[in-house]
Amino acid sequence: MAKKPRKQQSGATPAIVALEKAGTVFSVRAxxxxxxxxxxxxxxxxxxxxxxxxxxKTLVADVDGVLTVAVVPVSGSLDLKALAVAVGGKRAAMADPAAAERTTGYVRGGISPLGQRKRLPTALDASAGAFATICVSAGRRGLEVELSPDDLAALTGAVLAPIARP
Incomplete structure (x- = not known):
């Protein structure tokens, strides 16, 4: 039996659809x-x-053979060792870009932590908690969503941990 096509409003990315479906308060910034x-x-x-x-920014890493999402401020960089510790792993390396795109369903530079093809373990840098809202990719280059870090963590099942370096 064929899958029913997913209802989407025109131009809505899977990330935006996921936010709407969850009833989350957010704004789209293009x-x-x-x-x-x-x-x-x-x-x-x-x-x-x-x-x-x-x-x-949303980065995809390989932690002990498991693709894992890291969400860190663009003003810093990802600490791979801290990411591994945050998700209970030993070693982390940046994932192959093609594997990241194939698994998430998004293109590099437009990977969103929301609405991914396959839900991956996710870590959100603890610095997000200092803000009422943060911006993350909406699933397309040139499109961001602004939402509370608590909502992002809840929707992605993210652990909050210090995974970024200045």
């Missing part, structure tokens, strides 16, 4: 993506006029 931008996250922060410590 900007014109520049394909030549050296950093997707820094580009988003600058284009939206948001402090880079409040804009979080």
């Amino acid at each position: 900007y014109e993506h520049d394909p030549a931008a050296p950093s997707y996250g820094e580009e988003a922060a600058e284009a939206l006029g948001v402090d880079p410590s409040r804009v979080f």
Whole structure:
């Protein structure tokens, strides 16, 4: 039996659909993506006029053979050792980009922690708790969602841990 097509409003990404389905309070923030931008996250922060410590990038790592999502501020970088500890692993390395895209259903630079094809273990940097709202990818380059870090953690099942380096 064929699967029924998923109802989506025009232009809604799986991340936005997941937020709507959960009844979460959020706002969509769009900007014109520049394909030549050296950093997707820094580009988003600058284009939206948001402090880079409040804009979080979604990275996919391999922790002991398990693809794992790390959500860290664009103003810092991921501490792979801290990520491994946060999710109960021993070793972490950045995942193969093709594996990350295939597993999440999103393209690099547009990977959202929400609405992924396969739900992956997730860690959110503890610094997110300092803000009422943070911005994360909405599932497409040039599109962010702003929501509370508590809602993001609840929807993704994320552990909050100090996984970023300044």
